[in-house]
Amino acid sequence: MRIPYGEMRDVFLRILLKYGFHEEKAARAAELFTDNTCDGVASHGANRFPRVLTYIRKGHIAPAADPIMEESFGALERWNGNRGMGCTNASSAMDRAMELAAISGVGCVAMRNTNHWMRGGAYGLQAARKGFVGICWTNTMPNMPPWGGKERRIGNNPIIMALPWKESPVLIDGALAQFSYGAIEAHRLAGRQLPVPGGYDEEGRITSDPGAIEKTWRVLPIGFWKGSGLSIALDLIGALLSKGNTVRQIGELGDEIAVTQTFLAFNAEGMYGKEYVESVVEGVLSDLKRAAPAEPGGEILYPGEKEGRTRRENLELGIPVNEEIWESILRELA
Amino acid sequence: MRIPYGEMRDVFLRILLKYGFHEEKAARAAELFTDNTCDGVASHGANRFPRVLTYIRKGHIAPAADPIMEESFGALERWNGNRGMGCTNASSAMDRAMELAAISGVGCVAMRNTNHWMRGGAYGLQAARKGFVGICWTNTMPNMPPWGGKERRIGNNPIIMALPWKESPVLIDGALAQFSYGAIEAHRLAGRQLPVPGGYDEEGRITSDPGAIEKTWRVLPIGFWKGSGLSIALDLIGALLSKGNTVRQIGELGDEIAVTQTFLAFNAEGMYGKEYVESVVEGVLSDLKRAAPAEPGGEILYPGEKEGRTRRENLELGIPVNEEIWESILRELA
Numbered sequence: 001m002r003i004p005y006g007e008m009r010d011v012f013l014r015i016l017l018k019y020g021f022h023e024e025k026a027a028r029a030a031e032l033f034t035d036n037t038c039d040g041v042a043s044h045g046a047n048r049f050p051r052v053l054t055y056i057r058k059g060h061i062a063p064a065a066d067p068i069m070e071e072s073f074g075a076l077e078r079w080n081g082n083r084g085m086g087c088t089n090a091s092s093a094m095d096r097a098m099e100l101a102a103i104s105g106v107g108c109v110a111m112r113n114t115n116h117w118m119r120g121g122a123y124g125l126q127a128a129r130k131g132f133v134g135i136c137w138t139n140t141m142p143n144m145p146p147w148g149g150k151e152r153r154i155g156n157n158p159i160i161m162a163l164p165w166k167e168s169p170v171l172i173d174g175a176l177a178q179f180s181y182g183a184i185e186a187h188r189l190a191g192r193q194l195p196v197p198g199g200y201d202e203e204g205r206i207t208s209d210p211g212a213i214e215k216t217w218r219v220l221p222i223g224f225w226k227g228s229g230l231s232i233a234l235d236l237i238g239a240l241l242s243k244g245n246t247v248r249q250i251g252e253l254g255d256e257i258a259v260t261q262t263f264l265a266f267n268a269e270g271m272y273g274k275e276y277v278e279s280v281v282e283g284v285l286s287d288l289k290r291a292a293p294a295e296p297g298g299e300i301l302y303p304g305e306k307e308g309r310t311r312r313e314n315l316e317l318g319i320p321v322n323e324e325i326w327e328s329i330l331r332e333l334a
Numbered sequence: 335m336r337i338p339y340g341e342m343r344d345v346f347l348r349i350l351l352k353y354g355f356h357e358e359k360a361a362r363a364a365e366l367f368t369d370n371t372c373d374g375v376a377s378h379g380a381n382r383f384p385r386v387l388t389y390i391r392k393g394h395i396a397p398a399a400d401p402i403m404e405e406s407f408g409a410l411e412r413w414n415g416n417r418g419m420g421c422t423n424a425s426s427a428m429d430r431a432m433e434l435a436a437i438s439g440v441g442c443v444a445m446r447n448t449n450h451w452m453r454g455g456a457y458g459l460q461a462a463r464k465g466f467v468g469i470c471w472t473n474t475m476p477n478m479p480p481w482g483g484k485e486r487r488i489g490n491n492p493i494i495m496a497l498p499w500k501e502s503p504v505l506i507d508g509a510l511a512q513f514s515y516g517a518i519e520a521h522r523l524a525g526r527q528l529p530v531p532g533g534y535d536e537e538g539r540i541t542s543d544p545g546a547i548e549k550t551w552r553v554l555p556i557g558f559w560k561g562s563g564l565s566i567a568l569d570l571i572g573a574l575l576s577k578g579n580t581v582r583q584i585g586e587l588g589d590e591i592a593v594t595q596t597f598l599a600f601n602a603e604g605m606y607g608k609e610y611v612e613s614v615v616e617g618v619l620s621d622l623k624r625a626a627p628a629e630p631g632g633e634i635l636y637p638g639e640k641e642g643r644t645r646r647e648n649l650e651l652g653i654p655v656n657e658e659i660w661e662s663i664l665r666e667l668a
Binding site for chain 1: 405407408409410411437438439440441442467469479480481482483484485487488495496497504506508510512530538540556557558560561562563564566567568569570571573574575577580581582583598600601602605606610611614615617618621622625626627628629632633634635636637
């Protein structure tokens with residue numbers, strides 16, 4: 001089924017108000033959950049909304065908590081998310097990083113003790129739509145083995161980079177695992193192999209069989225040893241700068257809470273003007289588009305292009321949502 | 335053969351002085367070429383030194399050119415490398431990023447019109463050894479196809495992250511291709527398959543056969559589509575911030591010159607103290623070390639640990655160098 005954007009946002013808003021969020025924060029969160037679903041990332045939009053409500057009921061997410069600044073060093077600030085709503089905490093952190101960048105060219109907010117931000121790309125887009133380059137990453141539960149190891153001790157620590165580009169910014173938004181747990185499950189349910197190897201089977205062999213990987217949960221980092229190193233470095237940098245939990249420490253908490261996030265903004269259009277920024281991005285993207293496709297008739301998409309197309313389609317036709325999930329969300333209003 | 339550290343450095347120094355470098359710059363460059371070789375990265379140390387001399391003779395690298403600041407925005411500065419020596423340009427850029435970070439918590443130097451920095455990890459180590467977190471990346475010639483494309487239009491754009499950790503900092507230093515061209519060639523010469531797939535054969539199939547990949551030069555990005563996106567984003571960010579060449583523009587220059595590099599420093603120990611920084615890194619690394627190894631008797635290394643071991647060994651025993659290459663270098667002194 002498809003739900004119009006405004007209707008979906010209003011449903012989220014009314015539920016969040018019932019759960020004790022102040023109006024402004026509820027509105028921002030409702031918008032983020034709707035945007036994520038609208039952009040084709042329902043896994044971190046409508047589909048994840050019920051679990052967020054569970055976390056609120058469990059006391060993992062405090063609706064009334066607001067982030068506070070703990071230390072300032074000029075262009076870099078250390079914030080405490082106070083275990084508030086992850087998506088609004090992240091949104092205000094990127095806003096603050098942009099304020100700092102508007103003064104100093106670059107700004108950094110390191111936030112500890114916050115919650116799952118849902119779709120990290122949302123904060124990249126937030127920066128890019130205001131003319132900034134945005135970079136951010138989060139750490140996670142231990143959910144991937146380090147290179148050379150069997151046990152899950154590192155996070156898949158998604159990293160986001162975004163740049164201004166007309167109505168659909170350039171956006172990369174990816175976990176450092178080759179596939180998310182959700183993608184592996186979806187392939188198994190559909191009876192499909194993964195398009196490239198995604199983990200290890202019980203004999204320790206690299207495999208594309210989603211069912212075999214689910215038995216070990218030894219997923220592969222992107223680039224094998226390279227992604228393992230990136231994951232460790234991003235976890236360390238975030239935890240150092242924010243004085244927040246490392247992946248290891250989050251693993252001791254039972255649920256994925258009190259995570260650590262880092263936000264960087266660069267004042268691209270503010271420093272050099274919109275026209276210059278557009279000309280650079282145009283030069284690179286048009287060159288990519290001209291490359292011979294690998295498959296006859298294929299098309300080369302720039303990073304973020306697919307999400308932009310999905311968004312336009314869903315704004316017009318309504319946002320696709322799983323009927324069962326939507327019904328369960330509507331029951332919150334009863 | 336093995337050459338003692340001091341002897342190797344002095345040979346490089348004397349040659350660079352002959353080529354017209356001022357004493358201080360020649361000394362810093364000689365040290366960097368020696369360090370890279372000593373850490374086990376001869377490909378960007380002694381083995382690359384003759385090509386750098388060729389670039390100087392061709393006029394691609396100007397020994398007398400110094401980088402200059404073109405614009406300052408507070409914690410972010412835009413520099414012009416003036417096509418000077420890549421390694422000393424990069425070293426002074428990271429020094430400047432640290433100076434900015436010492437004032438503002440974070441500092442960024444975006445440098446255009448510079449030359450190949452040899453081993454990017456050197457500038458990460460430079461920051462980490464002074465108590466900073468260092469992040470830097472460079473763009474390159476077009477040497478990898480974008481995801482979905484056949485032609486090489488994106489760079490393998492190496493990215494570096496480093497953090498303080500006793501005598502051997504945590505260090506990741508990796509191109510966004512799964513394997514460098516040099517590694518692919520070395521496997522073919524040794525008659526070995528790559529340990530994981532590294533590119534495409536002539537039928538467009540993903541392969542681990544180094545010879546087949548050399549026929550197409552369609553190398554794989556790390557994480558397939560993910561590394562392709564990362565490469566595009568890093569190229570765009572660097573070029574935007576520095577007003578420098580993009581990968582596409584470097585491709586028009588014939589040789590890999592006038593590249594664009596970005597340097598970020600975070601004042602970790604300055605903000606929070608050495609003891610705190612050590613405790614965070616210690617917590618993560620000791621946890622990794624405790625993970626069950628994938629292979630019986632295996633060992634999990636932290637990123638940068640191997641380079642540190644190699645360095646200690648080579649400082650003691652002398653630095654291994656290919657005899658033929660070393661002879662050709664010595665002939666420069668004749």
